[in-house]
Amino acid sequence: MRIPRASKRPKPGAVLAALAAAWALAGCAAFQASPPEGFAQYPRSRVSSSPLRASSPDGILFTVRTEKNDPPADLGFWREALKNRMGHAGYRVVGDTVCPMLGSQGSLLKLAAPMGNQDYFYWIAFTLSPSGKRILVAEAAGESKRFLAREEDIRKAIANSGF
Amino acid sequence: MNAIPLFFCAALSASLPAAAQGIQQMPGIPQTPKAGTSGTPKDVAPALPAANAQPPLSPPDSAGRPPGIAITFFCVLQVEESEKAARDLIAMADSLGGWFMRRSKSDLEFRVPSARADSFIAGLARLGVMMDRNLSTESLEAERGELTSRLKARRGMLQDYYAVLKESGDSTVFTIQNEIVNLQTEIEQTAGQIQKLEDRMAYARVTVAFRFFERAAPLTTAESRFGWLNRLDLPSLMKRFPYANPKGF
Numbered sequence: 001m002r003i004p005r006a007s008k009r010p011k012p013g014a015v016l017a018a019l020a021a022a023w024a025l026a027g028c029a030a031f032q033a034s035p036p037e038g039f040a041q042y043p044r045s046r047v048s049s050s051p052l053r054a055s056s057p058d059g060i061l062f063t064v065r066t067e068k069n070d071p072p073a074d075l076g077f078w079r080e081a082l083k084n085r086m087g088h089a090g091y092r093v094v095g096d097t098v099c100p101m102l103g104s105q106g107s108l109l110k111l112a113a114p115m116g117n118q119d120y121f122y123w124i125a126f127t128l129s130p131s132g133k134r135i136l137v138a139e140a141a142g143e144s145k146r147f148l149a150r151e152e153d154i155r156k157a158i159a160n161s162g163f
Numbered sequence: 164m165n166a167i168p169l170f171f172c173a174a175l176s177a178s179l180p181a182a183a184q185g186i187q188q189m190p191g192i193p194q195t196p197k198a199g200t201s202g203t204p205k206d207v208a209p210a211l212p213a214a215n216a217q218p219p220l221s222p223p224d225s226a227g228r229p230p231g232i233a234i235t236f237f238c239v240l241q242v243e244e245s246e247k248a249a250r251d252l253i254a255m256a257d258s259l260g261g262w263f264m265r266r267s268k269s270d271l272e273f274r275v276p277s278a279r280a281d282s283f284i285a286g287l288a289r290l291g292v293m294m295d296r297n298l299s300t301e302s303l304e305a306e307r308g309e310l311t312s313r314l315k316a317r318r319g320m321l322q323d324y325y326a327v328l329k330e331s332g333d334s335t336v337f338t339i340q341n342e343i344v345n346l347q348t349e350i351e352q353t354a355g356q357i358q359k360l361e362d363r364m365a366y367a368r369v370t371v372a373f374r375f376f377e378r379a380a381p382l383t384t385a386e387s388r389f390g391w392l393n394r395l396d397l398p399s400l401m402k403r404f405p406y407a408n409p410k411g412f
Contacts (some may be wrong), residue, residue, distance in 0.1 A: 067391035085392045090381035
């Protein structure tokens with residue numbers, strides 16, 4: 001007796017679609033972001049949720065990525081938790097504000113810290129995905145004077161980042 | 164007297180007022196040094212400001228010091244931001260009629276009118292924590308008196324030499340001319356010394372060395388109970404930027 005084959009071999013397109021669906025179900029939502037003006041972007045993988053990294057000619061760094069909202073919490077919770085964590089780690093909180101992030105409300109924590117003999121600014125902006133499962137985190141850092149010269153471009157890039 | 168010595172004598176006479184009054188005309192020493200303005204590190208303050216750019220000065224200190232005192236002050240000031248402290252110090256020196264002589268990232272050197280030096284020194288404490296200080300004063304009056312007397316004597320001798328030069332013959336004229344040249348050099352040097360002394364008396368020298376508040380780098384070990392927060396710090400951000408060429412480079 002001939003044993004029937006369980007199924008046909010799946011098409012490559014179907015595999016990709018299934019992987020994308022699985023990726024989306026796992027919560028790895030795609031995000032929109034572009035580097036600040038005057039920054040060069042590092043190569044990014046084809047997966048739309050892969051981190052964006054960019055650097056200015058004078059060494060200011062900008063990156064956007066997503067994290068899992070685990071445990072699930074709202075923006076206010078993470079804002080407080082982040083402020084506490086960075087404060088305990090020795091960063092000086094320069095500012096703690098809200099900011100628009102692609103139509104949604106985001107939180108922006110401005111930090112300062114010495115790095116060697118230089119003073120660095122370190123900004124962390126984040127917002128929640130519409131489903132609330134992911135957090136988009138945008139970070140920018142660099143030597144304070146050079147950072148301030150590009151502050152407006154960084155602020156615009158943060159505003160244009162989101163889900 | 165032949166033609167050459169006469170010409171030489173005329174040249175000497177033309178330069179005599181400048182030499183004899185060298186106190187007012189010594190090169191390289193500002194006559195009214197004021198108003199150093201803010202600048203970048205390693206800037207040197209301008210020697211002569213615009214005459215009409217004088218800000219109103221505060222009244223002189225009532226320290227009760229006798230005249231002819233040179234003041235030198237050194238302190239170590241602990242500050243949080245050296246750039247801001249330097250700007251404030253320069254503004255304070257400007258407001259008191261002083262200026263900065265030398266500026267680097269770690270220290271600043273000022274000249275402040277001696278009459279207002281105490282105000283300036285008192286103002287330093289408002290800009291940071293004074294870790295160390297050393298105030299020294301030195302009376303220069305006696306030295307100036309001695310130099311002034313020497314200058315007066317040399318000028319008298321110079322006049323005598325000119326008188327002798329008119330009467331001298333060919334055999335002695337060169338000797339007298341040499342003496343006159345030597346005397347003029349000596350007068351200029353003495354006048355320069357007097358001017359330096361008077362400059363030291365008129366303007367206190369204040370050196371401020373900066374020391375920074377403890378600059379502890381952030382801890383990467385400060386753990387949070389929330390995993391993603393632990394991935395937020397400067398060192399780990401930098402590690403995410405490999406030494407690869409980004410697009411556009």
